[in-house]
Amino acid sequence: MSTQRQIALLRGVNVGRAKRIAMADLRKVLGDLGFAGVRTLLNSGNAVFDCPAHDAALSAVRIEEALVLKLGVASRVTVLGADQLADVVAENPLQDVAADPAKLMVAVLNNPADRARLEPLVHQPWQPEAFALGRWCAYIWCADGVLASRAAAAMGNLLGDAVTTRNWSTITKLHALAQEA
Structure with missing residues (x-):
């Protein structure tokens, strides 16, 4: 199965006091979703990862759901492919x-x-x-x-x-x- 590199941008994470997420926790959540090579940038909810080639919108939904279930944080997630x-x-x-x-x-x-x-x-x-x-x-x-x-x-x-x-x-x-x- 082919893989694709994607970039997740979490909206409003670690801005002010609301929606606080440690980047180590974000990397774990993404890894638990089956994403590989997860790396985060800065402390503001930016992640790069590899996943089976599928629609970025599907990755966004999966990440949003996992953030609520695993970390108790609701955040809108935008995912782009590396080419985008x-x-x-x-x-x-x-x-x-x-x-x-x-x-x-x-x-x-x-x-x-x-x-x-x-x-x-x-x-x-x-x-x-x-x-x-x-x-x-x-x-x-x-x-x-x-x-x-x-x-x-x-x-x-x-x-x-x-x-x-x-x-x-x-x-x-x-x-x-x-x-x-």
Whole structure:
């Protein structure tokens, strides 16, 4: 049976006091699900793993259920294949605009069909911010920080928890981790 590398992004984990998960516990949960080579990045619910080739949405559902059953934590989980994450990195149209990778946010869509709901945001004047869409995500340049970002707030109002964000530094680190043999 062929395997595929996938990346799990847990929404809202270890942000503030809610939804606290030790990364060792997350690695164990993923290993118990039969995922191999599980590695986590940072302390914010980012994991790279190998699994039998199947739909990323199925992996997300399995992880969400296991988090509740094993750790008592409810978190929306978005899973991308390594090839999808490579697309996210390659397609970024805002790299030249963003002066600080910590303020360049990548909002990964749980459902790629939600991309259509974000189309109107592309055509709005966000200066000094910027908003762009890729195939699997939205890119938001938050010039004055994410908390002050009108573009990020507008996207959040449209999609709520149907999206999870990571800054560009985290995305590129996850991509590098996913590319390791």
